Amino acid sequence: MTSLPRTQHVIASGLVAAVGIWVAYLSFTQEPADAFLFPRMISSVFVVLALFTFGKAVLGHTKVGNGLDRQSMANIAPGLIVALIFVFWAAKSLGFYTASTIAFFVLLSLYDPAPHGAASSWIKRIAISAGFLVVMYGLFAKLLNVFTPREIFF
Amino acid sequence: MKKLLVAASIAMMGLTGTAAADENYPERPIMLMVSYGAGGATDFQARIVTMTAGNEDALGMPIAIINKPGAGGRVGWNWFATQADADGYTLGAYNIPHFIAQSIEGGVEYGADSFEPIANWGADPAVFVVAADSEFNSMADVVDYAKENPGRLTFSGAGLFVGHHIAALQLEKAAGVKLAYIPNNQGGAGAMKAVIAGEVLGGVNNLSDAFRAREAGNVKILGVFDLERNDFLPDVPTLREQGFDIDNASVNFRGVMVPKGTPQPVIDKLAEVLPTMFENGRVQGRMKAGGSPMHIMTRAEVIEMWKAREVTLKELLAGL
Amino acid sequence: MEFLLYFGDVFTPFNFGLLLIGTIGGLILGATPGLSPTMAVALLIPFTFRLEPAQGLILLGAAYTSTVAGGAVSAILLKIPGAPANIATTLDGHTMAQQGHGARALQLSFLASAVGGVFGVLLLIFLTPVLAQWALAFGPSHLFWLAILGVTVIGSLDSSSVVKGLLSGCIGLWLATIGFDDILGAQRFIFHSSVSGGINVIPALIGLFAIPQVITMFAKGRRRLNAEVLAVERHPIHKAFREVFRRSRALSIGTLTGSIIGLIPGVGGQIAGLVAYDQARKMSPERDKFGTGHSEGVIAAESANNAMVGPSLVPLLTLSIPGSPTAAVLLGGLLIHGIFPGSDLFDTNPDVAWTFSHSMLGGQIQMCIFGLYVAGLAAKVAQVPIAVMGAVVLGLAVFGSYSVQNSMGDVYVMAALGTGMYFLERFGFSAAPLVLGLILGPIAEANFIQGSMIANATSSMGAYFLTGTLNIVLIAIVVLSIGYSVWMELRHRRFITKDDAARKKEALS
Numbered sequence: 001m002t003s004l005p006r007t008q009h010v011i012a013s014g015l016v017a018a019v020g021i022w023v024a025y026l027s028f029t030q031e032p033a034d035a036f037l038f039p040r041m042i043s044s045v046f047v048v049l050a051l052f053t054f055g056k057a058v059l060g061h062t063k064v065g066n067g068l069d070r071q072s073m074a075n076i077a078p079g080l081i082v083a084l085i086f087v088f089w090a091a092k093s094l095g096f097y098t099a100s101t102i103a104f105f106v107l108l109s110l111y112d113p114a115p116h117g118a119a120s121s122w123i124k125r126i127a128i129s130a131g132f133l134v135v136m137y138g139l140f141a142k143l144l145n146v147f148t149p150r151e152i153f154f
Numbered sequence: 155m156k157k158l159l160v161a162a163s164i165a166m167m168g169l170t171g172t173a174a175a176d177e178n179y180p181e182r183p184i185m186l187m188v189s190y191g192a193g194g195a196t197d198f199q200a201r202i203v204t205m206t207a208g209n210e211d212a213l214g215m216p217i218a219i220i221n222k223p224g225a226g227g228r229v230g231w232n233w234f235a236t237q238a239d240a241d242g243y244t245l246g247a248y249n250i251p252h253f254i255a256q257s258i259e260g261g262v263e264y265g266a267d268s269f270e271p272i273a274n275w276g277a278d279p280a281v282f283v284v285a286a287d288s289e290f291n292s293m294a295d296v297v298d299y300a301k302e303n304p305g306r307l308t309f310s311g312a313g314l315f316v317g318h319h320i321a322a323l324q325l326e327k328a329a330g331v332k333l334a335y336i337p338n339n340q341g342g343a344g345a346m347k348a349v350i351a352g353e354v355l356g357g358v359n360n361l362s363d364a365f366r367a368r369e370a371g372n373v374k375i376l377g378v379f380d381l382e383r384n385d386f387l388p389d390v391p392t393l394r395e396q397g398f399d400i401d402n403a404s405v406n407f408r409g410v411m412v413p414k415g416t417p418q419p420v421i422d423k424l425a426e427v428l429p430t431m432f433e434n435g436r437v438q439g440r441m442k443a444g445g446s447p448m449h450i451m452t453r454a455e456v457i458e459m460w461k462a463r464e465v466t467l468k469e470l471l472a473g474l
Numbered sequence: 475m476e477f478l479l480y481f482g483d484v485f486t487p488f489n490f491g492l493l494l495i496g497t498i499g500g501l502i503l504g505a506t507p508g509l510s511p512t513m514a515v516a517l518l519i520p521f522t523f524r525l526e527p528a529q530g531l532i533l534l535g536a537a538y539t540s541t542v543a544g545g546a547v548s549a550i551l552l553k554i555p556g557a558p559a560n561i562a563t564t565l566d567g568h569t570m571a572q573q574g575h576g577a578r579a580l581q582l583s584f585l586a587s588a589v590g591g592v593f594g595v596l597l598l599i600f601l602t603p604v605l606a607q608w609a610l611a612f613g614p615s616h617l618f619w620l621a622i623l624g625v626t627v628i629g630s631l632d633s634s635s636v637v638k639g640l641l642s643g644c645i646g647l648w649l650a651t652i653g654f655d656d657i658l659g660a661q662r663f664i665f666h667s668s669v670s671g672g673i674n675v676i677p678a679l680i681g682l683f684a685i686p687q688v689i690t691m692f693a694k695g696r697r698r699l700n701a702e703v704l705a706v707e708r709h710p711i712h713k714a715f716r717e718v719f720r721r722s723r724a725l726s727i728g729t730l731t732g733s734i735i736g737l738i739p740g741v742g743g744q745i746a747g748l749v750a751y752d753q754a755r756k757m758s759p760e761r762d763k764f765g766t767g768h769s770e771g772v773i774a775a776e777s778a779n780n781a782m783v784g785p786s787l788v789p790l791l792t793l794s795i796p797g798s799p800t801a802a803v804l805l806g807g808l809l810i811h812g813i814f815p816g817s818d819l820f821d822t823n824p825d826v827a828w829t830f831s832h833s834m835l836g837g838q839i840q841m842c843i844f845g846l847y848v849a850g851l852a853a854k855v856a857q858v859p860i861a862v863m864g865a866v867v868l869g870l871a872v873f874g875s876y877s878v879q880n881s882m883g884d885v886y887v888m889a890a891l892g893t894g895m896y897f898l899e900r901f902g903f904s905a906a907p908l909v910l911g912l913i914l915g916p917i918a919e920a921n922f923i924q925g926s927m928i929a930n931a932t933s934s935m936g937a938y939f940l941t942g943t944l945n946i947v948l949i950a951i952v953v954l955s956i957g958y959s960v961w962m963e964l965r966h967r968r969f970i971t972k973d974d975a976a977r978k979k980e981a982l983s
Contacts, residue, residue, distance in 0.1 A: 072693040
């Protein structure tokens with residue numbers, strides 16, 4: 001095994017341990033004590049298990065989990081960025097239906113293997129996106145009566 | 155040309171959503187936030203009293219219920235005070251004394267002046283229940299036991315700083331004893347289960363739930379925390395009749411409110427229409443069938459009631 | 475026999491039509507991410523206003539049974555469990571779908587659901603008074619240990635690493651404490667305004683299961699179409715029938731576990747599927763195949779979560795205590811029509827009570843028939859290119875989590891938890907124990923606080939939580955399940971090298 005997964009394991013388990021220590025610190029310092037009794041119990045177990053895992057990772061004894069190779073990271077990055085922009089910004093400021101249709105179309109263009117040069121594949125992508133919009137609108141707006149944010153468009 | 159400009163500016167005013175929009179209110183379905191889970195008494199009653207909202211003689215638009223349960227209602231009311239749009243399309247259900255008591259206790263972002271009441275639909279008094287096979291047959295038996303065993307009389311209720319807890323505090327004060335109040339996180343239903351299963355010796359619960367449990371033969375009802383006996387339970391005496399000086403401060407009033415800052419014309423329209431909706435014969439029939447006592451109050455009456463409650467509760471909770 | 479007397483009522487044309495609407499509506503609502511069975515039934519209540527009591531209950535009873543089963547559709551095809559009950563179904567069901575056996579997994583799940591469901595409803599009809607007392611035996615200390623048991627069983631279920639499984643459980647328990655404390659009302663760990671109301675279970679569930687799925691699809695990159703099409707095998711129904719009954723061990727373990735656990739108020743419905751899955755795995759000679767698309771896993775999980783439907787209504791119908799959120803909504807449906815459930819319900823309103831239970835029986839069978847039809851169509855879903863699938867799942871996750879409470883904060887929580895979970899999964903943590911921690915955390919905490927209050931007023935903490943047969947049995951199961959898993963892991967390590975483990979993991983993902 002290369003050293004990449006090992007470093008990644010140290011980082012991941014280190015982060016988990018840091019969260020555990022932060023939780024334990026808050027649980028034992030915040031008031032009222034009664035309300036933090038249960039968090040104290042959990043966070044104690046949390047910290048012990050997290051430090052054990054961290055220790056194993058540092059010594060290179062971690063057995064499960066393959067980490068991420070460079071190729072996967074490169075594959076994930078564009079899609080994840082589009083998805084996060086969609087969720088954390090576009091959905092609210094452009095309106096749910098507009099934003100999700102655009103995100104849908106962009107993701108399709110990024111990951112659909114049909115050639116980018118041919119006009120027919122673009123027509124297909126637009127048609128599928130439009131179909132997606134119609135189904136989502138029918139399901140949530142018409143059938144379930146959910147009033148989603150509409151802001152700029154709808 | 156001038157006319158056209160006037161028309162255009164009126165149209166612009168309409169678009170920016172001021173006076174013109176209020177006259178047409180409501181233009182789309184309205185949302186009613188209930189700060190308890192689906193199936194709870196507040197949710198159940200809210201669904202019934204709003205079912206005729208879509209009729210032409212009412213609002214002409216349906217009201218949809220949104221549940222935001224958690225922490226005895228704090229989650230929903232916090233959201234309502236800080237994040238809900240004050241445009242008349244977001245209504246909230248209130249429970250008195252719950253939210254006022256919670257705001258006095260602190261740690262929440264709302265108070266009685268964060269909301270504008272619209273109308274009240276129901277009043278559910280608290281009652282004292284014990285399991286059907288319990289040796290207690292009157293409140294005097296309960297208090298005697300508590301005097302012999304200070305702090306060991308366990309009894310359940312639907313949480314801290316809700317109507318049941320207020321009733322418990324009133325009982326402790328009026329009888330001069332120390333009791334062990336066990337708050338339940340699953341509301342009245344969970345507290346009732348604790349009584350029936352014998353986990354606790356007694357409990358404070360909603361009149362409507364207790365009435366049903368008694369019909370099913372599971373509990374005895376020993377007293378009502380109200381000024382008068384209730385129509386559903388004419389045979390059960392009030393606490394005052396049994397010699398304890400307890401008023402109706404714990405009665406759970408339920409009604410509709412909007413966030414502060416909602417346009418006045420919208421408030422006026424709602425305050426005019428909602429009481430007539432509650433008086434609808436079909437609504438009344440459904441509520442009676444469900445064992446839920448109704449108590450319709452107008453906006454002016456509710457404003458008075460909120461003020462009076464705040465004074466009583468501040469006094470009662472000051473000792474904690 | 476009285477039981478048969480009211481059977482005819484279910485089959486009048488109007489009532490039968492309602493049964494159809496309830497079943498089909500329930501399947502669609504159940505398969506929609508973000509709609510739990512509780513919400514689906516609550517949405518249908520207004521439609522019962524105009525109906526007779528018995529008719530209204532036919533609609534609600536049919537909808538309840540079929541939403542629970544409908545959740546399996548999105549669990550298997552999209553890896554989004556429709557409700558906590560369907561978590562266990564994703565473990566083997568989705569893997570089967572990835573291997574091209576989506577239709578078979580769905581057929582098995584609907585047949586198993588029907589068997590479990592019918593058994594559960596029969597228990598409800600014939601043993602209600604006996605079972606009611608049993609359901610009441612669980613007090614705060616027992617519910618506390620039961621919740622802890624739920625987390626540890628699932629934590630050690632992920633056989634690749636007990637420590638990481640339990641650690642995931644701890645993370646889930648911590649996430650559950652965010653927001654207002656349920657009893658005292660104090661604010662805890664509110665580090666962002668999106669979590670000021672706590673973490674809502676349904677959006678979290680969608681995020682933790684669906685988003686890692688979406689990112690995994692991204693990770694495969696932009697490959698040629700022909701390399702990705704799954705071999706879709708058409709699966710004749712009679713084969714599925716034979717398989718379900720050949721796997722009678724998993725079927726009976728699932729049905730029995732589901733029925734027993736469903737009775738316990740507050741906890742049962744959520745963990746029935748997972749506990750049955752775990753039991754079936756431990757008792758199976760082919761336990762290594764679990765998690766790799768093994769049919770026993772699907773059968774055990776789905777028979778259990780439908781078997782729990784009938785018994786979960788026992789406390790409601792006999793004691794007027796709703797044992798689960800869905801039962802609470804059904805109670806509302808009963809009350810609107812002026813019917814008070816209680817021990818005398820079958821005497822005072824026999825037409826309503828019997829029609830209700832019969833409609834649930836009828837609902838189970840119709841659900842199976844329509845479900846099998848859906849399964850035939852489902853083969854086509856597996857042919858959708860992964861790029862389209864990823865984008866659809868993302869869209870459904872966003873809309874679904876928003877629609878739970880009309881809250882943008884829920885969508886942010888969903889996306890943040892989901893993205894975090896993807897990376898944790900790459901390092902050997904798993905989503906199931908985390909979700910169980912999140913669901914059972916509040917139950918464990920509230921019962922712990924109530925128990926300690928009662929203990930302080932009456933006896934001592936030690937006596938209240940650690941003595942009594944039921945407490946000791948539950949504690950013993952907690953200790954044994956952790957001990958057994960640690961032992962299995964140590965024994966495994968001796969003859970499985972690192973590379974073997976890596977290869978097995980690869981085959982799974």
